[in-house]
Amino acid sequence: MRIPEGLLLTPPHVHSGEEEIFHILSGNATLWQDGRTCTVSAGDTIVHVARGAPHTLIGSDGGFEALVFGQRQLPETGHLPRSRRVWVARVALDVPDEHPWEAEARLGLPEGEPGERPANVRTFDDASTVDANGGDATDIGAFEVQGPPSQYAASIQQPINADGTSVFNGRRGVVPVKFTFTLGGVATCTLPPATIAVTRTAGGVIGPIDESDYNGSADNGSNFRISNCQYAYNLSTGALGVGTYRVDTVINGQVVGSATFGLR
Numbered sequence: 001m002r003i004p005e006g007l008l009l010t011p012p013h014v015h016s017g018e019e020e021i022f023h024i025l026s027g028n029a030t031l032w033q034d035g036r037t038c039t040v041s042a043g044d045t046i047v048h049v050a051r052g053a054p055h056t057l058i059g060s061d062g063g064f065e066a067l068v069f070g071q072r073q074l075p076e077t078g079h080l081p082r083s084r085r086v087w088v089a090r091v092a093l094d095v096p097d098e099h100p101w102e103a104e105a106r107l108g109l110p111e112g113e114p115g116e117r118p119a120n121v122r123t124f125d126d127a128s129t130v131d132a133n134g135g136d137a138t139d140i141g142a143f144e145v146q147g148p149p150s151q152y153a154a155s156i157q158q159p160i161n162a163d164g165t166s167v168f169n170g171r172r173g174v175v176p177v178k179f180t181f182t183l184g185g186v187a188t189c190t191l192p193p194a195t196i197a198v199t200r201t202a203g204g205v206i207g208p209i210d211e212s213d214y215n216g217s218a219d220n221g222s223n224f225r226i227s228n229c230q231y232a233y234n235l236s237t238g239a240l241g242v243g244t245y246r247v248d249t250v251i252n253g254q255v256v257g258s259a260t261f262g263l264r
Contacts, residue, residue, distance in 0.1 A: 002065045003029070009057040009066075011104035016077040020048045020070050022057065027064030029057045031121065037112035040121060047120045054081045058109060082107055152192075154179040154249045154257020157230065164260035170237045174216065177233040179224075179249050179257050189229035195222040195250045196233050201260070203243025213239040224249070237263055 003009050009022075012032060028041045034053035039060070040046060048055050057066070077088045083103040157178040160166045168175050181191055198209040211222040216236040224231035231249060242263055249257040 003059040004063040005059045007059050012054045012056045014054050014079045018071045022046045023067040025065045028061040029064040030060050032056050032110045032112045036115040038117045043123050151184045152256040153182045156259035160259050160261050167262040170263040175235045177235050179231045194224045197248040199246045201244045
């Protein structure tokens with residue numbers, strides 16, 4: 001995409017569900033983000049998460065050329081904060097006589113206070129050396145476009161308290177982990193396969209726990225059992241030791257519920 005000097009890439013906007021990534025190939029631009037501005041140029045990459053700060057790019061010093069990446073989710077909504085307009089997919093709302101971008105055009109270029117480059121702008125010295133393991137340049141792993149959020153939501157059940165205050169005696173051998181689920185905010189008993197992930201967050205060695213350290217004879221690896229409209233897992237505590245632990249419920253690679261408890 002090529003944007004001449006003095007023109008906007010888009011009106012300042014926010015997406016409700018999409019992430020956007022802009023990589024400047026050549027030229028210079030002004031990044032306007034939430035009322036502040038900074039200069040970006042060839043080699044810079046800007047990442048905008050869904051429901052983040054309003055943003056746009058303005059061509060400067062001869063304009064710029066950029067690669068633009070987006071998920072193109074439908075239906076998608078966009079918010080134009082200055083004109084207080086919203087579009088849903090390709091349908092504009094509350095615009096009786098004009099498209100919201102026409103209203104934005106009458107407002108001219110957005111004004112902003114010059115400032116430091118925000119954390120979502122990075123420069124890659126040599127794109128061929130960048131990889132998710134670091135390489136010789138900046139790690140781009142944190143800027144990977146994420147999939148759409150899961151419509152499932154999990155709620156921990158007793159004996160683990162939802163507020164994270166539960167502390168169990170590790171010598172008891174087992175902590176029952178139970179989650180109920182909603183789909184789109186509605187309780188459901190139609191549950192897809194789910195797995196458990198356990199992480200030590202305090203005490204001992206911090207980090208993920210191998211399933212061989214917590215699974216027992218009643219369970220199959222890290223797979224939850226389904227019982228009475230709940231996911232259930234008998235977490236073996238014999239090899240875990242004293243500390244604080246987080247249990248995550250994972251569906252299709254996404255964490256949809258978590259709970260924290262302690263062992264003494």
